[in-house]
Amino acid sequence: MTILVGVLCTDGMVIAADQQVTHGAAGMQTVGQPTTKIQALKEQALYASSGHVGIGQQLSAAIENLLDKFSKQEYSRISGSIKSELRQILKPALETAGVARQAVGGGAAMDAICTGLLAANFKDGPKLIDINMQGELEYLTPAVPFVCHGSGKFNADPLLRFLWNVYWRDKRPTLREGVLAGYWTVKAVIELKTQGVGFEPDVFVVESGVARQIENGKLREHDEFIRAVEHAMRSVRDTMLAGATTQAAPVEAPPPPPPPAATGA
DSSP states (O other), X not given: OOOEEEEEETTEEEEXXXXXXXXXXXXXXXXXXXXXXXXXETTTEXXXXXXXXXXXXXXXXXXXXXXXXXXXXXXXXXXXXXXXXXXXXXXXXXXHHHHHHHXXXXXXXXXXXXXXXXXXXXXXXXXXXXXXXXXXXXXOBTTBOEEEESTTHHHHHHXXXXXXXXXXXXSOOOHHHHHHHHHHHHHHHHHTTOTTOOXXXXXXXXXXXXEEEOOXXXXXXXXXXXXXXXXXXXXXXXXXXXXXXXXXXXXXXXXXXXXXXXXOO
């Protein structure tokens, strides 16, 4: 249960996530606790997982063991090794869940499902990679520049697509704009009280081969822009309502300012 957002930018890659990790019993949630779901591996790459935490930890360790080879090989040459390592962990978990399901029901599947995002630099350049529950890999491209994972996906996908159509229909976002997109999406999904999603957003980036976390203070700077957009949309609503009731000439609402300039995330 989570929301992960990956954004491919002109000058880097972004992964954002909520902080809620949920405990449960027999497939039912009990309590949630805050934690950081995104890991900076050797300060070179990012990995984040959605689903069973223990499996995610094993997948992270397997990726970290291969990390030193990434910069020496093209993605097409090493992707097979990555899949092989991940499937050595995922296949037994899925097989065991299939057996356990006969005894404990559908809740067994929850202990075998884990998807993730990997942002890393390879010999042929940076790749933001979508990892599905079978360990299959798909890297994002300018044609498919963002992805969402987890229980919050059904709320996140429409919002992020709307933002994309407004601000980045004809161009990819800069890293700073990508941070805004990831933060805004996760923040909204949390505020919607989406099942299994909670606490605060975390945002990490890979820029010039270095993986790092964006400080909370820097993330809060985007709140002013978000409030300006909300105010502008309310102004449009009020103008439309006033025009409908008084037949007065509509007053043009000021457009929201563009996303912050790329002066650093």
